Amino acid sequence: MRAIALTVLFIAAADAAVAQQDAAELRERGKALLAEKCSRCHQIGTTGASPLAQAPPFRTIMQRYGPQSLEEALAEGLSSGHEAMPEFVFEPHDIAAIVSYLATLRGGR
Numbered sequence: 001m002r003a004i005a006l007t008v009l010f011i012a013a014a015d016a017a018v019a020q021q022d023a024a025e026l027r028e029r030g031k032a033l034l035a036e037k038c039s040r041c042h043q044i045g046t047t048g049a050s051p052l053a054q055a056p057p058f059r060t061i062m063q064r065y066g067p068q069s070l071e072e073a074l075a076e077g078l079s080s081g082h083e084a085m086p087e088f089v090f091e092p093h094d095i096a097a098i099v100s101y102l103a104t105l106r107g108g109r
Contacts, residue, residue, distance in 0.1 A: 023100065030101030033094055034058065046105060059105040067102035071095055
């Protein structure tokens with residue numbers, strides 16, 4: 001019986017490690033997508049100013065809106081009120097990655 005309990009604990013720990021690795025990979029993919037599509041104008045990291053002064057850093061946007069509030073906009077076409085920003089439409093798996101990364105910018109919230 002003890003061997004079974006230890007086996008179950010081992011499997012649970014392994015599953016948790018895989019889930020953490022998967023979550024980290026998801027966040028990294030989201031960060032890479034934002035670096036590719038958005039970092040020309042926006043600061044996508046936790047510190048520093050945006051390359052384009054008028055473009056708020058994503059950490060500021062996340063304090064205002066939160067990552068989940070952007071899911072629909074990312075799917076339907078993210079655009080802004082100014083024509084300099086191109087419209088982006090992301091696939092569901094990319095949206096999950098982006099939202100996962102953006103959640104890291106909220107800090108303790």
